[in-house]
Amino acid sequence: MPPSAKTERDQEFKHGQGFPNINVSRRQQAPPKLKKPVPHYRHLVRWNKNQVPESIEEQQMNQDLVILRRALDLFLNSHMAEAEAILARGPVPVGTSPAPDASYSSTAAQKAQEAFASQDKKELVQKAQEDTTNDRDDLSSLASSAPSSTTKPANGKKSASSSSSSSGDGKKSKDSEPTAMYYELGKAIIQGLRALVTFDPYEIEAGMKAFEKAIKVSNKQRKGSMIGLGSVKAVGSFVVGTIGAGSFRGMNRVQKHAELVYAEATILRSLLSVLYHLDAWMVIEECINLRHAFTIIQGLKSFMDSVESELRAGKNIDHHQIDEHIVSGVTLSYSLYNIVISFLPDVIVKMLQLIGFPSDRDWGMAMLAACGDWDPMSPPESPQEHAERLASSANDGVRRQFCDMVPIIFQVIVSSFIPMNHVDLNYAQMINDYNLELYPESPFFLFLKGRHLQVTSKLDEAITTYHSAKVEEPRWHQLSHIFVFEEMMCAMMQADHHTACEKSRQLLKESRWSKCAFRYLTAITGYERGVESEKKKIDSLMGKVENGMQKVAGMHLFFETFCARKSKRFIKEGHLLLPSYDFMLLWNTFDMMPPKVLAKALDNISAEVRRLQALLPAKMLERESQPLAAKDQTIEAASGGYLSGLWSNKGAIERDSKVNNYENFYDDYCLAFFLQGLVAYHLAFFPEDPFSREMCELAMESFQTVFRYAPLIKDDTYTYYFSHYYKAKIWIQQGRLDEAQARFKYLLGLSNTNMLGLPALVGGKGRNSLELFVLLKVHSGLIEIDTARATANGTESVRSGSIRSGKY
Structure with a gap:
């Protein structure tokens, strides 16, 4: 017979000294120890801007890059229409008009605005709109002319491309093929972003067409021998391997850029293709394309590594003509x-490594940091150092800001969903503040600022920041929905049901991202607001939730599956238990709540716990000293058979456990106790606050209740999974690493639902819709244990040296 709850609690806390007096920070951790040195490609820039290239083709590319840099600055600073108008005009042929100032720098977005102050901006925008009207039948022309997301083709026929092209003689012709690969890449990226913003299949197809055009144009400027490697759709791409560094030594500067653009366009088109075709087999085909693109990126990296070796040896590398655009492009890709x-399961990672793909998250992050000359261990910059950073020509690469965005995104967004080691939110804030100085109106960096405030539990400041972000361009209005969504989540955290309901209704009315999720969110926020007159509307919305589901790569999105299952429950029973807190589990918002908000949530949840306890049958209360699920007390017993083998008095327990007119009572009972334990866990271990033994005991007791009644769950089996996960997290905090590791491995074994032994699963029902979400957390938990052991053994240390070291 397994131990009672009281005995279990005593065993959990007999090693109470293992808990820290003050909780460690999960918001600022030491950098990792890197396995290999980080290249400093920014020091390889040897492009003489003042020297006029002999090739007209290179002069044209230089001019295109300067103008593209201007357009990018405008776009990042919320002047989307002006940026699109610049690209819609097409490249200006060399010699037909004065070339833009080659000394232009992206050190401030204001420079881009001043450069165009003398031009009639309204005329530029009007011309872009006219181009859209004239060529709306051509998807690729739509991409280059910034169409409205609601514009549809008049018929299914394709018109001739109207994109202007540049040639050596300076003439333009609508019938000739364009040769400005960077213009086409810029148009394609904007169209691809619009596709993600609107999630409209028509826009996604337009994005794919735009990237195909960029691939075609860049392919014409690649070196002939490289093209001979094969089509991006060739299966042979898997076995071609890496292109050697010597192949790039024989290329001129334009050809190197063409290889880079070709690879980037291939990668981005593949990602859109997966979204558009909604076919699992398409994933396999696009993996071939990604492998082919990787051979090019790997070859460029090998070339730059060899050039860096020459520089270290004291050789002159000027003749290689490496510019800041190549450096930022190779670094980013x-x-x-x-x-x-690195985020994929170990088995898949090992398979990909066999065919040459790399996987080193910490090294990849450090490489991005080196591109921007960032170092989390360095002291704050002096005013002179800050001015030098702003004036550095290495910052002018057209991909430079994306190299900064990636670390911020992983620190303040990805780490919120998947626990990561070596998180440093102060480091992310430093990078974001620098970019906000350049682009003070940028919706992208303002969102990241708001998100940083949100994950550091400054909810009111985050809401203020989201309010300050404006997207004035009508065609980019849906970009503002990401701010609305985060405001809604902040309101849900604060139990402000009125604001949450307003924001969810706005998303349902205006956004195309996920009708399934937005219908569900509108329904539950209205349900929790409790206005009786809205009941019919809530019932109607719940009935439409499942119809709004969509597939990506042939699979349903996990959060939409969750919403559909919950809506069915509501339709069946007419109520849901704490649906806002339940949904917030998917967005991991409990990590973001400050103690005051957590305490309020605990009060709300505990009230429901007491209500449900009052409904628990008296005979079930009598069995409290004998937990039902023996296998949940000792992992070794988990290999035992099915439900019939768990209880000797199964029939009596099933009869005694019934609650009249409440079929899913134990789903709600376990959910309430799990949520109570989850909030108590976060209160006990809130970063940099004193450890709360009382809250930790409450969390463990709540999880034990979930284990006790888990065999009676019909649908919501995820509460069982998550309770085990957070119990193991408590053990990690206590230093019981072996026990935590055993519990994580137990959860990995439960990915086969037949092993769980819960009645819903034995009956073929109740599959855990959040299984993948749990497994990602478990994998991160195992890495956390390895790191804790390495730290205890003294083998995990801060990386030696500084990223900024080794200037040549």
């Missing part, structure tokens, strides 16, 4: 391969 692959 190669780092992202390392970072993204």
